[in-house]
Amino acid sequence: MQFEATLRKMTTEIGDPIQYYMIFDDNFINVNQLLGKEISIDLLGSQCLNCLKSKKVFRQGFCYDCFYKSPMVGDWIMRPELSTAHLGIADRDLDYETQVQITPHIIYLASSCEVKVGVTRGTQVPTRWIDQGAEAAIPIMEVPNRYLAGVTEVALKNHFVDKTNWRKMLLNDVVDVDLEEARAKLQDLLPGESREFYDLKPQTVMKLSYPVLQYPTKIKSLSLEKMPNFKGILTGIKGQYLMFEDGTVFNVRSAEGSVVRISVY
Known part of the structure; x- marks a missing residue:
């Protein structure tokens, strides 16, 4: 074949x-x-x-x-806090950026070799978690645009890593952590801009199994x-x-x- x-x-x-x-x-x-x-x-x-x-x-x-020309690889992709479509300001193509940036985004915690904070569009759950090789993940909250997700991630990066250690992930050197407990303790760490979107109700942890x-x-x-x-x-x-x-x-x-x-x- x-x-x-x-x-x-x-x-x-x-x-x-x-x-x-x-x-x-x-x-x-x-x-x-x-x-x-x-x-x-x-x-x-x-x-x-x-x-x-x-x-x-x-x-x-x-x-x-x-x-260096396509809006699909602008700096705001890797650094969502740089998103400006919610202000009507274009980076490379406002129509495309509005479509992608002004849509519900999820800020989440994921566990693999460490507890990681991350951001993804709502439509990319659980794809984003799978692509990172997470063992489990839990939503922190949903916000209406990519900018708010980005500034929230920046604030939480002071307390959690934001990149997966791919070597440890592939060696299956993973941590066993209570993501529900970790989520419940971070309300006071959230920036004022996004704190209103945090829901005190528990969220469900998704566990992931790889072939x-x-x-x-x-x-x-x-x-x-x-x-x-x-x-x-x-x-x-x-x-x-x-x-x-x-x-x-x-x-x-x-x-x-x-x-x-x-x-x-």
Whole structure:
């Protein structure tokens, strides 16, 4: 079985375990079905996910020109506190930014190797939690725009980490924490701008189960630019990573825009 396509981040479906899919233009793979099988990934080239030209990918699947022009990768994506659409102020494209920024956002706590605070659009729950490899997550509150979510996250970053330690996550070096208790103690830490949206009623913790046959004891990251031809036995999927029997891990999302041939033996 063989597929040739441009890589995009894996699509996920909640389940026990979570189901992972690679979606291509004319086909797809249920990646869970490849567990325990030998697969190869061969780099054939690259394609910008925005302009679709066969150009070198700069960041996030975009070529250099598109990365600095497209509203889909503005600074407010990574730093939501920089959002300005609620003020009618454009960064790159006000119509697009209004659509994405002025919509309900969730501020949440997630547990993996540490307790992490994060932000996502309401429509991206639980996708965002799965993509980060969280073991469990709980909403803190919902706010009406991305700016309020961002300033709330900034305030809480003084007390929680805001990035996942991907190495510990893939080694399954996780913490056991009561997220409901952690959420209940943070009301006084919230900024005045968003405090009115905090609901004292308890929220439900979502626990997440990943399709992993075997966690590695040591890991080495696969870069297709450095190793354009790789073959290994797939032993797990977590976050946006494929894990292999020899300890190699491959971040599919970081390789977006790579044109590859995937073969299953």
